[in-house]
Amino acid sequence: MGLLRAHASVTRRFNADLVADHGLTLNAYEVLLRLSRAPDRRMRRVDLSEEILLTPSGITRLLAGLEQSGYVERASCASDARVTYAQLTDDGLAKLREASEAHVADVRGLFAERYSQGELQTLRDLLERLPPEGAEDESADCTP
Amino acid sequence: MGLLRAHASVTRRFNADLVADHGLTLNAYEVLLRLSRAPDRRMRRVDLSEEILLTPSGITRLLAGLEQSGYVERASCASDARVTYAQLTDDGLAKLREASEAHVADVRGLFAERYSQGELQTLRDLLERLPPEGAEDESADCTP
DNA sequence: TGGATATACTTGAGCTGTCAACAATCATAC
DNA sequence: GTATGATTGTTGACAGCTCAAGTATATCCA
Numbered sequence: 001m002g003l004l005r006a007h008a009s010v011t012r013r014f015n016a017d018l019v020a021d022h023g024l025t026l027n028a029y030e031v032l033l034r035l036s037r038a039p040d041r042r043m044r045r046v047d048l049s050e051e052i053l054l055t056p057s058g059i060t061r062l063l064a065g066l067e068q069s070g071y072v073e074r075a076s077c078a079s080d081a082r083v084t085y086a087q088l089t090d091d092g093l094a095k096l097r098e099a100s101e102a103h104v105a106d107v108r109g110l111f112a113e114r115y116s117q118g119e120l121q122t123l124r125d126l127l128e129r130l131p132p133e134g135a136e137d138e139s140a141d142c143t144p
Numbered sequence: 145m146g147l148l149r150a151h152a153s154v155t156r157r158f159n160a161d162l163v164a165d166h167g168l169t170l171n172a173y174e175v176l177l178r179l180s181r182a183p184d185r186r187m188r189r190v191d192l193s194e195e196i197l198l199t200p201s202g203i204t205r206l207l208a209g210l211e212q213s214g215y216v217e218r219a220s221c222a223s224d225a226r227v228t229y230a231q232l233t234d235d236g237l238a239k240l241r242e243a244s245e246a247h248v249a250d251v252r253g254l255f256a257e258r259y260s261q262g263e264l265q266t267l268r269d270l271l272e273r274l275p276p277e278g279a280e281d282e283s284a285d286c287t288p
Numbered sequence: 289t290g291g292a293t294a295t296a297c298t299t300g301a302g303c304t305g306t307c308a309a310c311a312a313t314c315a316t317a318c
Numbered sequence: 319g320t321a322t323g324a325t326t327g328t329t330g331a332c333a334g335c336t337c338a339a340g341t342a343t344a345t346c347c348a
Contacts, residue, residue, distance in 0.1 A: 009197045025334075046296060053153045058335055060298060065334095082296040082343045114273045123270050129258045169304075190326060202305050204328060209304095226313045226326040 010110075022099040023069075027052055027062055029103065032071060032096040035088035042075060042087040071095055154254075166243040167213075171196055171206055173247065176215060176240040179232035186219060186231040215239055 024032070030052050035041050049059040063086050066072045071092030075085040088096075111120060168176070174196050179185050193203040207230050210216045215236030219229040232240075255264060 012197065027334085044296080053156060055336060056297065057299080057337080061334075080296085080344070084297070115270070119270060122266060126259070126263060126267050126270075171304085188326080199306060200327065201307080201329080205305075224314070224326085228327070 022095075022102065024095070024099050025062070027054060027058075028066060029096070029099060031059075031062060031066065031086070032088065032092055033100075035072065035086060036093055036096055038088075040087075041093070042085040044077075044083045045086060046083075048086060066092070069095075166239075166246065168239070168243050169206070171198060171202075172210060173240070173243060175203075175206060175210065175230070176232065176236055177244070179216065179230060180237055180240055182232075184231075185237070186229040188221075188227045188229060190227075192230060210236070213239075 022029075031048060034048060034051055035043055045056060045059050045063070048063075049056050052059065052062075054062065063072060066086075067074065069091075071089060073087045073089055075087040077083040077085060115123065166173075175192060178192065178195055179187055189200060189203050189207070192198075192207075193200050196203065196206075198206065207216060210230075211218065213235075215233060217231045217233055219231040221227040221229060259267065
């Protein structure tokens, strides 16, 4: 019972404390991170919303902010006029790297301070079993 | 890195899915739970805010809702005029029990389905090391 | 072909929580 | 006693997200 809370707490702190320092929400950070790893550094909004675990409207709004900051751009899909790609800009990539540095350090600090290597691995293994709750469906490519 | 997310996801689902069904936020549920365990079933708002990990204003607003629903009442403290207790009502206790039943079942289901007894213990132990981040300070009694 | 259904995305309204500024009370030191 | 500072709690403005409804495009099938 209480173990959920303990963790929720820490997550919240991460969220606000660390990442807000860079002017990025944790979710914004995740979007940037995801995009940076995606082919051509762009993704459909739907896929993004599934990975970030946000509703489509959440994504729209989140991206609106990132677009205004110049970190992502909109790009249309040739084969499907419904989709609007979110495309990571160079600025966005730069911002990600900058934030990443501090963020990773912070996270690592917090964990390394408390866990051994082996424990971390155990924790990861255990936690990895959880998500399937509501996530399925593969990403659909725009060029069939 | 990714293990935080995995877990944050599940937590969020819990939050919305399970508890919203009973008309209670996860935080509201926690408040009720805390109050039910507190002496005289009441707590100061400050202490509540520390345990729930919410800002004071968050608590004010959360309690406002619970008061309107009749689950908690305000009670003043004889020895310190600044504090307003949050006092769990009988209705509140009933509501808690009702929600608790379903909630505990849901949570248990999710975990039991995926973890053995031992793994659960391991997980708990590991997770328990995290919170100290920002939590300190003991609860101050109102009758010195 | 064309009508029904599904998918991708956006928008308005509202909820939950934060932050900053505030009022009231208490505790302490002179 | 009375000024100073800390503690307790509330409020206004706003951020971030969800839900429900709406638009536009795509897909299927008769």
